[in-house]
Amino acid sequence: MARPLSKYSFINAKLRARISKILPGEMFDQLAKASSLDDALALLRETPFAGLEEIYSRTGDLKQAELELLKNEIELYRNIRQYLHHKSMELVDALLTQFEIDNLKNAIRIYFNRKIRKRSDDISIHYILYDRIIHEIPIDIILNAENFDEIAGVCEGTSYSQIIRKYSHTVESEGSLFRMEIAFDHFYYKNLLSSIDKLDKRDRTIALRLTGVEIDLQNINWIIRFKNFYGLPLEAVLAAIVPGGFNLDRAIMDQLYSAQNVTSVLQGFVKSKYPGLSALLSSHTSDSTSRLLLIRRILEEIMKHEVQRILTGYPFTIGIILSYFVLKRNELKKIRIILNAKQLRIQQERIESMI
């Protein structure tokens, strides 16, 4: 059995160096202050994201640049994967599944809009990934499929096929992809947790905690969305919840669902589990948008807190890899938010509150 030092010393040094290259907060401030999308992209010229400006200048199409960003993100996982021990490799593969699932969901959405909703959604076709991520899935056939059987057929040999077959009738009868997409997400986390189970004890504990926190954040997000935007009853919400969370138990979920003011419940949760983040709770918000932003910020801060905990702890664990992915994901998310906001001409203050 490889020792933690030999397993992680190289990747630890490599990723710590890369972490120092992640765009600093001031850069995001500058991007938010840029007077237009063109100006914001010009600011990225001296950074590893220079390619975005090149694509935008050539095409005038931000989505095209975003697609490149997504490809780079996938490449990043693949790049790190090659330096890892086989057990950690499996975990990175499980994380990569998320991109494959998202891409598959997008392809199925296009099919669904065309065949079931009878809506043309041709533009989205151009912003989908056709290349292999993990499995060889012919996206073209999915986009041009005549029915779900055909889609399930081309996904044969993957776990997606069963999910599609299981939920195709529900999707057709309900006229919504909701259950199928939730099933995909459940599969992603189940697969992730099972790859974590194969890790050594120390790695397992760290990975379970970080993934657990991520699941918590996902669940909190869903509870709020399902209740406020979809009006789902508590039982339906709880059925959709992903098991394996770290902090959220059934009681807190019930509380979150039934609370008039979700932020106050969340504040109580933060106070008990993350007292160090209590400064965040001093913000008082009145309108629902600000409240949602505050909720999102609290969730992000919790994740940041967990990452910080790992980065300052014992260095030779899987934690450094997972933390790097979280930090990188945040960086890319912020870039996407700012660039899209610039295209939509959203005010600087609003952008700042969004990042």
Added chain:
Amino acid sequence: MIFTTEMIQLFAVVLGKDCERVTETLLREGVMQFINISELEGEKPESLSEIKSEISLTEISDLRKRIEGLLHTGGIIPSKPKETDLNNRISVNIEKEKARLDKISGERESIRERQRTIQQEILKLEDIRRQVELYGVGLSDVTLPAKHSFVSMQVGKLPVLNVKQLEDGLRGLPSLNIAMGQEKDVAHHLLISMKRDNEQIKKILASAGWTRIELPGELRSVKKDVFKELSVKLKTLTDEQKKLEINVNDLVRKEDKRLMEIWGNLRVNELFYKIQTNFKSSSRTVIFTGWLPSAKKEKLTRIIKKACEDRCYLEWNEAGSKGTIGDEVPVRFNNPKILAPFQMLVSNFGIPKYGTIDPTPFVMPLYLAMFGLMFPDVGQGLILTILGALGVSYLRKKEGKEGLYHLSWLGVWCGCSSMLFGALFGSYFGTGLFPPLWFDFHGIISGHGADNSVINDVFDILSITIYFGISVIVLGLIFNWINLIRERKWMELFFDKGSIIGGWIYGGGIYIASYMIAHDYKEFPPGMILFLLIGLPSLLLFIKEPYHFFKHARGQSDRKFNVFTLLNFLMGWIVELLEIFSGYLSNTLSFMRVAGLGIAHVCLMISFFTLAEMTSGIGYVLILILGNILVIGLEGLTAGIQALRLNYYEFFTKFFHGTGNLYTPISLSSSYK
């Protein structure tokens, strides 16, 4: 040079009517680091208020940044304003300039919109092309599309008048509509589309009066290469995209002269108002204060007096004197340009506190000696020097690349040091081309050193670095004592880790170690000498804790002396002693890495020569070339990092705290990013 530039504080009162001229003068001279007058100690006169500017500084800054962004998109980086820009400073019409920028932005946005539309077309055609490529349709027989293709093809005819309607209808869908020919008022078209859009296509064709036909006999001879047609269309659209991309750049370039002018004026105004934000005014006068190098005092006095025709009051206070405002004196390095790469290394660690020693002039010889000892080779040093020189010539005068420019200079210096030590040790690309000037490093490591040399084995090499390390540490201690004397910190000067007592213990330790080595590790110095060298200073160090306790306990009722206090003293003393003994020992031994890396360098070269000798001809040469490249890359980097580490952790930590505040006056060349 050893100490940072001497600074002086100016407190000035000028008449309100001279304020503008004085501000311009201060900006032109660019030597004052202002202190916001609100920091004035004591009671502030209520009559003092902010200077009211015609335009808000934020508005000017925002507009300047907006122009900067626009210029950046055209690949233009504005250069810092010059004195002529200040002389020609005019008031900024914010609204007018905003309108001008809005116009440019609007034009740019419409081009982007056009680009987006074309891109959608390109993507649609690429989609079709990809499908055709993937599923290989027999394009020569358009009536027989392949069974598994997602692409649908058909030939049909429609009234010529309806062609436009057809084209409009197909616009939103990925399709290729190719005119095949015309018979009177009827047009023959080949339409390629996606099967998934069949329902929509049918509707569009029906409304355009499309009739599906077999390819007419007379048109069969027209062998249209559909794939080529697709490529031609794509190329046309891509060319159009390129033109639009150039148009966006031209849009900025067309206006660049004017934009640069506005930018320069805005920047000057921004700096002008930034200076004035540090001013306070009464009904008739304006006051300001700030730091500048003492050497600039005479000149600044003269020009301020000239600007306000002697109607001013100027008060000068030396740093540290009672009249100064604020505690922190900014620090300005006082080194010749030649030391710039080493100053970069120092400031990377921290800025020296005002009045303390600036280690830059010492870092240069120490860093280079360490590097040379770890990487001694004339040939490899020469390559490093050439690479550094290339970097210097490429990066010279490149704005924003100053760090890399200095790094290139550092490469040149390190290369020269390698060459010097290479000549001393007789190493030329790992060969002994010429006899060594000092001793044969390679020979000693490979076991055939000259017998008549003063250095005969690896232990002798290691001892050189130990002596070197002792010198560096002692130098650091002396600097610490000088700093403490200058700061009048007498207690720290005598009773601390880096104090005179600390140095006494360290000196004692060195004597004891030398004595033991001289006596084959079998004998200690006599007891009395041991007591005087180690025991007495260790006992004296016990004074430190009680001194601090009684000094700070004065007036604090909760800090009473009891048995636990005594235990605390004892524990503090033991920990301090342990720190001194283990700290100095590890600091000194740390310098053995210099010899270690030098030995590793030689070993690597010996290995490459052994490998090369196992082959012959081109293989021999290739192995040696690759070996040298590897050694230069790997060892060069390692030696650079280790030399830096030794400076930072073994030398700087003895005396350098890096808590200073860098002198950043407001001038025309102030950084705007």
